[in-house]
Amino acid sequence: MDPKHSAFETKAAVETKHLAGPEVSAAFEEFMGAFEAFKDANDQRLSELERRGGDPVTTDKVERINSALDTQKALIDELVLKARRPALGGAGDLVSDIAAREHKSAFDAYVRHGETAGLKRLEAKALSAGVGADGGYVVPGETEREIGRRLAALSPIRAISDVRVISSGTYKKPFMTSGPAVGWVAETAARTQTTSPVLDELSFPAMEIYAMPAATQTLLDDAAVNIDEWLAIEVEAAFAAQEGAAFVIGDGVGKPKGFLAYDTVAEDSWEWGKLGVVATGVDGDFPTASPADPLVDLVYALKSGYRQNGSFVMNRRSQGAVRKLKDENGQYLWAPPLAAGQPPSLMNFPVHEAEEMPDIGADSLSIAFGDFKRGYLVVDRAGVRVLRDPYSAKPYVLFYTTKRVGGGVQDFDAIKLLQFAA
Template sequence: MEPSMPAPEMKSAGPEVSAAFEEFMSAFEAFKDANDQRLGALERRGGDVVADDKVARINAALDGQKALIDELVLKARRPALGGGGDLVTDLAAREHKAAFESYVRTGEAAGLKRLEAKALSAGVGADGGYTVPTETEREIGRRLAALSPIRAIADVRVISAGTYKKPFMTSGPAVGWVAETGARAQTASPVLDEIAFPAMELYAMPAATQTLLDDSAVNIDEWLAIEVEAAFAAQEGAAFITGDGTGKPKGFLAYDTVAESAWTWGKLGFIATGAADDFPAASPSDPLVDLVYAVKAGYRQNGSFLMSRRTQGAVRKLKDESGQYLWAPPTAPGAPPSLMGFPVHEAEEMPGIAANSLSIAFGDFRRGYLVVDRAGVRVLRDPYSAKPYVLFYTTKRVGGGVQDFDAIKLLKFAA
């Protein structure tokens, strides 16, 4: 199996993260011992309610400890907000930042109007507003990548137009072998088609008191990024997985699916478990092996699993023929756990295990799914609608969809 992906770069983990990680590893060892006892009881007398309950409680504790580690690691990621370019660019960025802060704190928009007119800013929405500084937009993007599992593993493109169009070849030119002096038949031309990814509008509306805005110690850039990150991440996460493509990105589970044996371009292939709402009783790990090897080698080397927390809890109990657990804990704080040597990413928007559910996805999501970001996050200050609070109507435009239907495969819990 290919090795799991390395842990993402981050600041020093610190004692809190290290302690939480040690507790997580201890809980996993306890989980293995309890699950082994449960399996032994099943073999001897058909089950043990006490052992089942113990495994379920430790499994829940593992989920809680992993969530704590993720939260501590996220807090440890504090990328620097700064320039680093040439002098003119840095001066312009600082001028924009100062004008934007004045607008947010006091409502004074003259500075931003002058700067955006000078830059010939395009793409102003019907509701108006002003673009946030580049470093604030970058900070929002970093935070979304840390919170949104699909954005973290998919291909992300930034565009200036409203739609990203990508050509692909449905059939290549005809080729063939020929003798050195043999006649060469004229080859057919390649057939090209096009897929389009329109950017849809996503919004959040955090509120602040005027006292907060008057406090010079408050970092306005960081405050805005923190306020919108959860709202944006929750909406994006659902859309990238199950979105219907109407007014939002199209999630990969919204595309047509077909048994892998009958796969065609434009549909996602699935492997059936052989049981209506569970792994098969005999050799329960076999469908996972089939799923991994349904993906071609070129995609498999960068493959990763995507599933919900509850599905991951069920997968933790599986072993291979030699008695080794297929699921392995993270190798370091901030790193994902692995399954059969491939990283496991958790997304609560993935369906739980049920009859005919597509609960596990595997593949190279960077080649399979495309996230399109329209450049620019806009903010409209509204001090009137919810007095005495000041609302900040914040919008960004995001699109998404499958760009390579052969890169992602699904596991369907069906006979």
């Protein structure tokens, strides 16, 4: 192993141990070892292709190691997520605000025993505290924030997008389609009248998403069980899965509109309201000669003001394909994360996995690159509501949990797509 890589691993190992202890550190070291084996096997495969057309055994070995890398990376992400989860309800979480503590106590009594008197009293004192038995009751503030933190960790597009919290049902954002006419003029020359700016409006309605975790009455009666934490854990995966799909491919009907659902146009003919597309030049694949060129074209299709905060978005199978690519100097374009909990990089830009992105195929839009913080907007309506249902699935108690979320492209110049087409 060369000294440069050894120094890289030492730095990564130190950061990893500091992050989450020996379990994550061991998994990360195993991941780095697998990546070295992958590079060696892939180099052998490329050498055999040049000599005699390739050895199926070597090709199979590369694919198996490639798959192992994906599995190991998923394990590391899961371990890091667990390590970062703060405990709820402990002594350090006691809030100083009396009303907040009263809300938390009343909500706990409602979830455990179905007692609504406390929440109804709060509703009478402050109309924002609850919406009545038919619509459920708003969870305490710290529980809502914890659900939001967990969603940001699990939902890849939410994690890199702009997130706004609103109190109404729709977020409206004005934008200027054309500005006032301006120009240079001499000191004494006549000035022509300038035109007024033209404004339009983007609208992002918040749609309802729900989960329905179930619990036994025995679990609810157990005082050692932290109800807030239990609820956050139960709904996080369900919410994240639905959000993840909607932010990528959602059609905007009863759900957020995903960025792949917008109209596209060749980058050379880009116009506002559509996403620019860069073609690979080959149906369903990278070109055989200079396969990295389309990725370079994709990166530089983005203006410099957006590019400095750019990120790649693709699914794990597409990432497995780009993991094999090299530049003209024989260096791999894909690089492993510097430490556990960080994303890998492609051409020095972070790579985020979104499983809803399409696999590489004919005419597929399988890779996105852009400044998603400026390009995509996630809208959260304040308040997560819970309706307790002890009747529909006896002896289990169901908790119909709802949250209102919207989303859509807010800057069409900030996201570009790679299309695997001629």
